[in-house]
Amino acid sequence: MHPEFPDEDIMTLFEEEVKDEDKNKWIVWFDDASNALGHGVGAVLVSPDEQYIPFMSRLGFECTNSIAEYEVCALGIQAAIDFKVKLLKVYGDSALVIHQLKAEWETKDHKLVPYQAYIRKLIGFFDDISFHHIPREENQMTDAFATVASMFQLSPLEDLPYIEFRCRGKPTHCCLIEEEKDGKPWYFDIKRYIEDKEYLLEASDNDKRTL
Incomplete structure (x- = not known):
């Protein structure tokens, strides 16, 4: 134990040092x-300022x-090289690929040896x-990208334009709902x-059937 710091303080300092080391990593x-x-692969490169x-x-x-897992692992690493990244952390849900690249597991499939060398x-x-x-x-995000890629039939050397995904929080038709001029909520009528089985005075027969 360090003579000046208790065990908990040493662990805190260690964790802070690890965070400082990782803050500049992609x-x-x-x-x-x-x-x-078919087979699709997807990778996401994340910058230190969280650009995806x-x-x-x-x-x-x-x-x-x-083989597909090795292909996409190489794809992601090559993309990092193209962006001139020097500090990188690689994440994947394939235990086989990760542990073999860390030299923790033996490679028995001869088809995977060239991928490891590359x-x-x-x-x-x-x-x-x-x-x-x-x-x-x-790892759902990259799984979704890979699934999308597997569904497209492409000719050799043919690429799709960049696809942007956004999260829509409400149905599109909600954008057409205008604010009531009388200040009452849209569901007031x-x-x-x-509650009262009461129609608007100007309600047509069609409006009444709709209600």
Whole structure:
């Protein structure tokens, strides 16, 4: 134990040092999707200021799930190199790929050996790179990109334009609802009919049938 700091203070200082080291690192997430439509891969490159840059690709050749995972891992790392990234953390939900690249698991499939050799060459472009396994439920974004990529039938060398995804918080038709001029909520007339069975004076027969 350090003579000047209790154990808890030492752990706090250590955690702060780790955060300082990671704040300048980029992150890449990767995943594949294989189904009856084909093989798709998706990766997302995240900058230190949390800018998300997605990459998707459809694999136009027959391959196993493990090969597809290696393909997309290489895709994400290559994208980081193109952005001249020097500090990178790689996240994927394929235990096989992550543990083999960390040299923790033996590679028995000879088809995966060339991929490992290629990625090891790519590692040389970084000052620091690390590989991390995450649960599948924490990797939904890249899984969605990979699934989208697997659904498109593309000719060789044909690319799709950039696709932007946004979260819509309410139905589109809500944008057409105008504010009531009398200051009452839009559902006031409906509520009054439910409570008092009372129509508006100017309500037509069609309006009454709708209510």
